[in-house]
Amino acid sequence: MAGLFYQTIARLSADLAAKKLSAVELTQAVIARAKAVEPRIRAFNSFDESDALAQAAESDARRAAGRSRGSLEGIPIGLKDVIAVQNQPLTASSRMLANFVSPYDATVTTRLKAAGAILFGRLNCDEFAMGSSTENSAFHPTANPWDVTRVPGGSSGGSAAALAAGEAIATLGSDTGGSIRQPAAFCGVVGLKPTYGLVSRYGLIAFASSLDQIGPFARTVGDAAVLLGAIAGHDERDSTSYRVEIPDYAAALEGRRGPWKLGIPKEYFGAGLDPEIGAAVERAIDFYRGLGCEVREVSLPHTQYCLDTYYIIATAEASSNLARYDGIRYGHRASGAKDVVDLYFQSRAEGFGAEVKRRIILGTYVLSSGYYDAYYLRAQKVRTLIRRDFLAAYQQVDALITPTSPIPAFKLGEKSDPLAMYLCDVYTIGVNLAGLPGISVPCGFTAAGLPIGLQLIGQPFQEAQLLAIAHAYEREHEWSQRHPALASSG
Amino acid sequence: MASNGMVRDYPLLATRYSLLSMNYEAVIGLEVHVQVKTRSKIFTRVATGYGLEPNTLTDPVVLALPGALPVMNRAALDAIIKAGLLLGCRIAPVCKWDRKNYFYPDSPKNYQISQYDQPLCLGGEVEIELPGPARNLMGEHKRIPLTRIHLEEDVGKLNHGAADSLIDYNRAGTPLMEIVSEPALHSAEEAFAYLTSLRATMIYGGISDCDMEKGQLRCDANISVRPVGESKLGTKVELKNLNSISFVRDGIAHEIKRQIAVLERGGTIVQETRDYDGMTGTSQSLRTKEEAHDYRYFPDPDLMPVVVDEEWKNRIRAGCPELPFDKQRRFIAQYRLPYTLTSVLVWDRELADYFEAAVKAAGEDRAQSVGNWIANDLLRELGKAAPAAVSAGAEGGLSDPHGRFRIPPAQLAELVRLVEAGTVLMNAAKEIFVEMFATGEAPGVIADRRGLKVAAGDAGELEQWCRDAIAGNAKALAEFKAGKDSAINAFKGPVMKAAKGRANPKLVDETLRRLLAGN
Amino acid sequence: MSRNPDLNIDHVARLARLALTPEEKATFAQQLGDVLHHIEQLAKVDVSGVEPSAHAFAVNNVWQEDVARPGLPVEQALHNAPAQRDHMIVVPKVVE
Ligand SMILES: [Mg+2]
Numbered sequence A: 001m002a003g004l005f006y007q008t009i010a011r012l013s014a015d016l017a018a019k020k021l022s023a024v025e026l027t028q029a030v031i032a033r034a035k036a037v038e039p040r041i042r043a044f045n046s047f048d049e050s051d052a053l054a055q056a057a058e059s060d061a062r063r064a065a066g067r068s069r070g071s072l073e074g075i076p077i078g079l080k081d082v083i084a085v086q087n088q089p090l091t092a093s094s095r096m097l098a099n100f101v102s103p104y105d106a107t108v109t110t111r112l113k114a115a116g117a118i119l120f121g122r123l124n125c126d127e128f129a130m131g132s133s134t135e136n137s138a139f140h141p142t143a144n145p146w147d148v149t150r151v152p153g154g155s156s157g158g159s160a161a162a163l164a165a166g167e168a169i170a171t172l173g174s175d176t177g178g179s180i181r182q183p184a185a186f187c188g189v190v191g192l193k194p195t196y197g198l199v200s201r202y203g204l205i206a207f208a209s210s211l212d213q214i215g216p217f218a219r220t221v222g223d224a225a226v227l228l229g230a231i232a233g234h235d236e237r238d239s240t241s242y243r244v245e246i247p248d249y250a251a252a253l254e255g256r257r258g259p260w261k262l263g264i265p266k267e268y269f270g271a272g273l274d275p276e277i278g279a280a281v282e283r284a285i286d287f288y289r290g291l292g293c294e295v296r297e298v299s300l301p302h303t304q305y306c307l308d309t310y311y312i313i314a315t316a317e318a319s320s321n322l323a324r325y326d327g328i329r330y331g332h333r334a335s336g337a338k339d340v341v342d343l344y345f346q347s348r349a350e351g352f353g354a355e356v357k358r359r360i361i362l363g364t365y366v367l368s369s370g371y372y373d374a375y376y377l378r379a380q381k382v383r384t385l386i387r388r389d390f391l392a393a394y395q396q397v398d399a400l401i402t403p404t405s406p407i408p409a410f411k412l413g414e415k416s417d418p419l420a421m422y423l424c425d426v427y428t429i430g431v432n433l434a435g436l437p438g439i440s441v442p443c444g445f446t447a448a449g450l451p452i453g454l455q456l457i458g459q460p461f462q463e464a465q466l467l468a469i470a471h472a473y474e475r476e477h478e479w480s481q482r483h484p485a486l487a488s489s490g
Numbered sequence B: 001m002a003s004n005g006m007v008r009d010y011p012l013l014a015t016r017y018s019l020l021s022m023n024y025e026a027v028i029g030l031e032v033h034v035q036v037k038t039r040s041k042i043f044t045r046v047a048t049g050y051g052l053e054p055n056t057l058t059d060p061v062v063l064a065l066p067g068a069l070p071v072m073n074r075a076a077l078d079a080i081i082k083a084g085l086l087l088g089c090r091i092a093p094v095c096k097w098d099r100k101n102y103f104y105p106d107s108p109k110n111y112q113i114s115q116y117d118q119p120l121c122l123g124g125e126v127e128i129e130l131p132g133p134a135r136n137l138m139g140e141h142k143r144i145p146l147t148r149i150h151l152e153e154d155v156g157k158l159n160h161g162a163a164d165s166l167i168d169y170n171r172a173g174t175p176l177m178e179i180v181s182e183p184a185l186h187s188a189e190e191a192f193a194y195l196t197s198l199r200a201t202m203i204y205g206g207i208s209d210c211d212m213e214k215g216q217l218r219c220d221a222n223i224s225v226r227p228v229g230e231s232k233l234g235t236k237v238e239l240k241n242l243n244s245i246s247f248v249r250d251g252i253a254h255e256i257k258r259q260i261a262v263l264e265r266g267g268t269i270v271q272e273t274r275d276y277d278g279m280t281g282t283s284q285s286l287r288t289k290e291e292a293h294d295y296r297y298f299p300d301p302d303l304m305p306v307v308v309d310e311e312w313k314n315r316i317r318a319g320c321p322e323l324p325f326d327k328q329r330r331f332i333a334q335y336r337l338p339y340t341l342t343s344v345l346v347w348d349r350e351l352a353d354y355f356e357a358a359v360k361a362a363g364e365d366r367a368q369s370v371g372n373w374i375a376n377d378l379l380r381e382l383g384k385a386a387p388a389a390v391s392a393g394a395e396g397g398l399s400d401p402h403g404r405f406r407i408p409p410a411q412l413a414e415l416v417r418l419v420e421a422g423t424v425l426m427n428a429a430k431e432i433f434v435e436m437f438a439t440g441e442a443p444g445v446i447a448d449r450r451g452l453k454v455a456a457g458d459a460g461e462l463e464q465w466c467r468d469a470i471a472g473n474a475k476a477l478a479e480f481k482a483g484k485d486s487a488i489n490a491f492k493g494p495v496m497k498a499a500k501g502r503a504n505p506k507l508v509d510e511t512l513r514r515l516l517a518g519n
Numbered sequence C: 001m002s003r004n005p006d007l008n009i010d011h012v013a014r015l016a017r018l019a020l021t022p023e024e025k026a027t028f029a030q031q032l033g034d035v036l037h038h039i040e041q042l043a044k045v046d047v048s049g050v051e052p053s054a055h056a057f058a059v060n061n062v063w064q065e066d067v068a069r070p071g072l073p074v075e076q077a078l079h080n081a082p083a084q085r086d087h088m089i090v091v092p093k094v095v096e
């Protein structure tokens, strides 16, 4: 049996409930694992060991007193360093916030605490969640546990890598254009981007407000369902949070086995798709056919415009969202500024990295006088067309199947050209623009041993169905039981 | 003011500025920011307040901490809809929120949540009254059209020290209404009248207290001048920091003169923003057009649209008060009050309500007496007791709806009736009033206790006083007999004197007439 | 590698309050020129009569009632402040 740190929430919860295991023991195991592999993986920005153990002791005490809190009692969960935890650092992997300590909890944090989770560690990411490789972190890159010379994906690379390397039982990330699903695919774990509005964004450092969504990374679809159940639901502190009934996602997995009507968007299988990935996804499609699912080709005709639409909307919103990082009330303040205006210029120049600056420039430009209509307004209209494509497809099918990423994990430093990096997100971006739920589940490995992700895209707020479809695949495959070679050496 | 050239004093006519070479006309538009009176801020539920310890009214949203998100305050929306209905605006069926992007240290997010191309209120007008030919005559009324009213958030406050500046974010996020007039004002007096009326409307609606010292009403003016007859607008100058209504008037008057002087010299007006210093009566340039901002407005993705349906409007409409000018017209028509008296009564909503309550108790035909008691005696006593309370309706709002006037309206009505019935004499009533104000006692009780009611008894004594009075004034007796009825009054003085002022005037009159008839 | 003739890096960086080095300006102009070139294809999409989407799922009138709740204690509020005095944030003297 693999180490404790590679067990599922389902299994660990049972052991904790049966008192075969204490939360302190589990947390110690995870900490020991992290200490062993972290020099190679570098998934964390910071780690408060004593705080984690104190939380674990409290969890054990609650359990002993018969006051267990909920579905995550005693389970160590890592959070991407863009989600606020009171009295913990919150850096967005940026020099700008290197010394920032959050005075408040994000809503998801409050909910995880209410479910009994042990929150530990701040997980690395691309600075302000801008990137697809976690190389844009101001602190250090994170390595892919399957091949430490490769990137873990991004922007939630730390969340994916920590989980794949056994440094957490589950983690949360955020997904603006694929930032959960793509690193999940690169690291061979499950990553779910919920429907926009299902999970509160309050306390999530905003990148692009109309696209951002927090979601879980987990070893299995079942674990992702447990985590989603703990964090989903209306929040009056987030005006974009949707009032919707939250079902028991975990129970829904076994509820219905299909057969479902599945759509294959033809635009997602064109040039640029790695043949090994294409073949793995084809095999998964065949599996669903074998389950009795009706599989048909569908078209999302505006797919080719997703990337451009995304980079206009995301950077425009980001340019405004990141204006608050000015060195005045908190964050990095340049020394020796001659006046307030100079203080802005210098603090922001010193505090932000290159990719953030690039996106702020682009976003500022597309909103600027004379360009708004041609760029931002037009992109919002094309966004409408992109949403309509998906909604039209859902007239015919229950969910869509695509690759998560056109390529497997690439080498650290391999993609230096921003546009080339942006093109990695072609299959994940449309989901954010349309606000849909999407999940990446492991569906095989390349010949070189790199994980491959299968993306399933669901209908709005139909996460229960989406998880059930993913689970039907996962339960018949053993990809999730494989662990990187790091495991044996670590 | 040397830098602005020679500024002569020209007589300020209502709308025309006469000069040696030609006549000029001023065109003025006002942009007024009014703080909406709510308990919590516009996009988060931390309290609003004034004069508190710095940075004690903040939370993650106010400070724009990473991850904080805005949520609308329903009461702020109610308030702007009410303002729109009171001013006759069209209420937009759908409106949205936009981000106005600019960097400034008092703006925590470095963008302001505002409404750009879909404001909540469009059109509408503010009724104004210009000074009349005399104080007791109603002046000309005009209706100044509005462009729009929208809702937005206030910024924090900068305190400038010698070497640095200090920021207090307590005010940041307070709801603000921006009320934009058309460029339809033509003089400093009109601008003054506009602000006076607008402020009264806001106070009447309970929308804002409009205390300018607390920054609850702030005004910027766009001013240009052009030769009379010219249809093209002149280059406009924006005047800022007009932080009292008189400064608005003085600042605008000053700017009009300045612009005319520039044109008279053959110069051209530079489009710029100027800062008016009310203490020195001078202005200086803050920035010129080239430094104008590019605000990069775009819809705020963190907030959802506002949809205003008929039901919502009707609910607000039901709570809309009658506006001062409408009330004034009604008081004149319904109670036959003179203009001057209505001017005292209508601008303070509580005072007007108090007046009407007392009239209701006293009877409508006693309205003028009631009004006079309020205008003369009540306001005088209030002024002595607490000078601030007199203007509370105009400055501090409806802060003390119970007991602000101390005398219950029914008791004031009772006093009016006692005087009218002759039970107490006017001089005694004045004393009684002062005591009513001080003690809250009923007028009858005070009159009895202090023996101020007219002595009703001893008819013999009264008759004797009357006989003595008639006997003592043969000239008046002759006049009366000759048919001059008013000559009877000449006897009343001595009677009253003999009675030490406590005779019932009606009885005195009757007794005198009876004696004169039999004489 | 393309430069976009419309993209005035100096002007945009000034709007964004970002001090850029000459090297950054040159690289960004080049890289963003490529991105903007790619984005040009959006002009081909027929968007006539299409409503813009500001939200994935718009809901009207999302608000709270006007109830004041406690905020942050001032020490918490200023905990991350780079410079403070008398419970206020200190910045270089702001003129105007
Ligand atoms: Mg304005």
Ligand SMILES: [Zn+2]
Pocket (backbone or CB within 6 Å): B033, B152, B178
């Ligand atoms: Zn404004």
